[in-house]
Amino acid sequence: MRPGAGTPESTWFTGLGQAGAADYPGLDEWRDLPKVQQPTWQNEASHRAAVAELSTLPPLVFAGEVDLLRERLAAAAQGKAFLLQGGDCAETFEGATADKISARVKTILQMAVVLTYGASLPVIKMGRMAGQFTKPRSSNDETRDGLTLPAYRGDMVNGYDFTPESRAHDASRMVQGYHTSASTLNLIRAFTQGGFADLRLVHHWNKGFTQNPAHARYESLAADIDRAIRFMAACGSDFEALKRTEFFASHEALLLDYERALTRIDSRTGTPYATSGHFLWIGERTRQLDGAHVNFLSKVRNPIGIKLGPSTTGDDALRLIDALDPEREPGRITFITRMGAGNIREKLPAVVRRVTDSGAKVLWVTDPMHGNTVTSPNGYKTRRFDDVMAEVRGFFEVHAELGTFPGGLHVEMTGDDVAECLGGADPIDEEAFLTRYETVCDPRLNHMQSLELAFLVSGALAQQS
Template sequence: MSLENSQHGQTLNSHNLPELDEWRNLHIDQQPTWHEHPDYPSSIQELSSLPPLVFAGEVDRLRRRLANVAEGKAFFLQGGDCAETFNDATADKISARVKTLLQMAVVLTYGASMPVVKMGRMAGQFSKPRSSNDETRDGTTLPSFRGEMVNGFDFTEEARAHDPRRMVRGYHTSASTLNLVRAFTTGGFADLRLVNQWNKGFTANPAHARYESLAREIDRALKFMEACGADFEALKATEMYVGHEGLLLDYERAMTRIDSRTQNPYDTSAHFIWIGERTRGLDDAHVNFLSKVRNPIGVKLGPTTSTEEVLRLIDILDPEREPGRLTFITRMGAQKIRENLPPLVEAVKSEGSKIVWVTDPMHGNTISVPSGYKTRRFNDVVDEVRGFFEVHEALGTFPGGLHIEMTGDDVAECLGGSDPVDESAFLDSYESLCDPRLNHRQSLEIAFLVAEYLARR
């Protein structure tokens, strides 16, 4: 039995629910080869007995918040690392990410006069799908790096071995991260009256100057409200949720618990779980397993997605047509968004489902440069965001959210921006182990762009 959940009684282990294990007999992609490892049984047993990282009441509250997004009454913002690392789960790096997300949310809330559902792509984003199982360097072939919950980044046989004990370390690192996120968002760090201070510690640039101007406007508005006797209790804290790709089904299954009040299964590894573009097969394991938990579920939709697939995904993952249950995260690429997205949106609109539509302008715009680095052009990212809004405006539907890979650090991984990053900066400031992320100032620029689009609606 796990920790007490004040909203929904207790969450109980779910070992004896065979319907949660149907996925084991289905086709499954992108999984580690660790089932014969001597530590596999004990790792699964330990994860199954540990307390939940999130609770049923929190998950249900998020689903209600996302229902507001589906109705066009709020906006969904999710951001964080491409793949988290254990060593980077420090107070400074976590606070920088949280601060950047809070700044983006303030820009969106104030600019669009709309509540923002905030979610970190953190506290569990430790695994990544790969296009190849193996990597070859100088004639040596080893397993590809699949994120630190599976193996290590160093190109050695020992580091690249798939080790199930890494799931346990991933759990504990996620718990530490969540502890900090909760402390920052409820302990005074997120007090909206401190909005002027959130830029401190970041290098000055055009995006920051624009933010500081907005912060002064908010500060004046708050002082006016205070003079009028307004109650600021609601401004002292904020809600922030966490989500990750539910790639490692061994981990997700071990973290699934039964809520004692409703008897429903919840994946307690995160509030929100999404299915990736590579693992969304309609009859495959990931879709089957996540169809059975009560968490809000996301699905990444690439440029080859058909209307038939979209409608089948709704039938499987959201059979009750519950607003807030299902989010479609489109990752088409700047060159394809305007052509490939409209048929999908039209099909869902005709079917009548209340789906949350979110743009991921990152994954469809990845390129390699001559130096060997993977990168993204900021202008391509912006263009896909613009195309996403144009499609929804033309069809009379709501562009519900933004999903980006970003960091609060001053890295140089994506080219361009108002304080432009060029390829020469990669040598000293490229830190990502997988895909390139927007840095702090590029993230703020995107937030201002989205706020302008929302304000015009």
């Protein structure tokens, strides 16, 4: 991610808001199509005011950054780079603190170092950050002790507290989400451009965490990097490229009111970009071909991710490509497979083979989290680390058998020392949930589990090369 200040003028948008963008052909077709997983706003006047305000606010990301990401993803689809995408299941306004944001960024940077050094591939670093404030739900309502209230749909829609006031769908939260995203992006830009990401500081990124096998392996790798850097310095190398890094922001494009209000027309090309994030994805619950989400995202220039569950067929995948990428543009489509550890080897090959045989060049990414969710005996939603690892192994095995490139990893993780997923080298058990379970939605890998996963993927990538 390049700093906002100093961005070349050609990468800025015109000041067109919703009214100006309304003239773009078909941009509002989605309004007349079936819409799922959308809020029921309690106050229409508040809703109109929020949309009007969002439509006039500056873009959160710029067209040049989005175009750069599309180029990077095109390289990954060709086997020349690897995508690492990670962050919270659902961001919260309360959790948008400097400490928590820096811990997440630091963990992603550490994972990227492991992948880059082990696999000798450039790693595209992308956070589920600065916009992941909404979540699809399997039920509209939640009942506790005889009281039924709307389900929690993320901080941009309603609150987590189980009260009628908190659970009401409040459109003003979209504006708060915008400002929280802006402050998060500002901090990420400062971290990744201002020296925090300097590769010569790899040892310092691991301070404050307890010793375990993943830590020891990371320290050994960091020492190797240090030796390599000292060697290059002795040879007179310029370290400018090691001092900063690109970092992109992504989220599920679930809340269509928000996405549409932040769509802007690029002054260079006259085409619309969703300026809420660099990369947007469509979830397993919202990828209906005749639905509003697919239609809206087909109109914007951002690279698009699509979650594919175990029921996906090859024809489903091809129809989604036709709807979202009729020109077959490199870097446009990323398929994020979430099959489950027990399904990945059986279900994925037919989909990959069908897409590959069609000639479409998509980026294949594994999400080993969402297909492996279980409930622990003491009542917590969790994931077993062994299941996560098993799905990743299966993903790589399938692509190795088919001769295709396993191009990315999409994980729900945090930089904090939480206890939400069972297992790992520093084992998390059910008792730890009582004091260290912090997620408001789905369980996340903690810092050390994330590093362990990075080492596994690094080894699998090295074998592919």
